[in-house]
Amino acid sequence: MNIEPTVPTTKNPPEQFAGDVWLDPIALxxxxDQTMVVATVRFAPGARTAWHSHQHGQYLRVTQGVGRFGTRDGKIFDVHPGQTLYTAPGEEHWHAAAPGCFMEHIAMTQNGANPSETTTWGEHVTDDEYYGR
Structure with a gap:
């Protein structure tokens, strides 16, 4: 048993995120034989991920603000603190802070056999996709 060392907060890369998004690992x-990855992710107002999917799906627990999540069929879900969103394996989606507010969520994923291939990244989310137009 041990207390995990503190890992510095990192800013997520602009190739996969638009706006300011910060990550704090919780569990690696x-x-x-361990595959669980858990992190706190903080989004500035309007900041968002690019389109992506996860080999084994993903759980996202909103802890502060309002999260906005979108699917390829144009559905948008606004998720509030205390709510958990699940995306199925291979489901393309994006997540963001809703307009005008910061958002924080806890992201929970399971690595695949090759951790670098666990998440498949796509193109950036357009303003029309983000606003549901």
Whole structure:
């Protein structure tokens, strides 16, 4: 048993995120058979991910603000603190802070056999997609 070392907050890369988005790891694999990855992610108002999917799906628990989540068929979900959103394996989606507010969520994923291929990234989300126009 040990207390995990503090890992510095990092800003997510502009290739995969639009606007200011910061990440704080909570849990990362230590052993070769462990796959769980958990992080707190903070989004500035209007900041968002690019389109992406996860090999094993993803859980997102909103802890502050209002999260906005979109699917390829144009559906948009506004998620509030205490609510958890689940995306199925391979489901393309994006997440963001709703307009005018910061948002924080806890992201929970399971790495695949090759962790670098667990998330498949696509193009950036347009303003029309973000606003549901």
């Amino acid at each position: 694999p230590h052993e070769s």
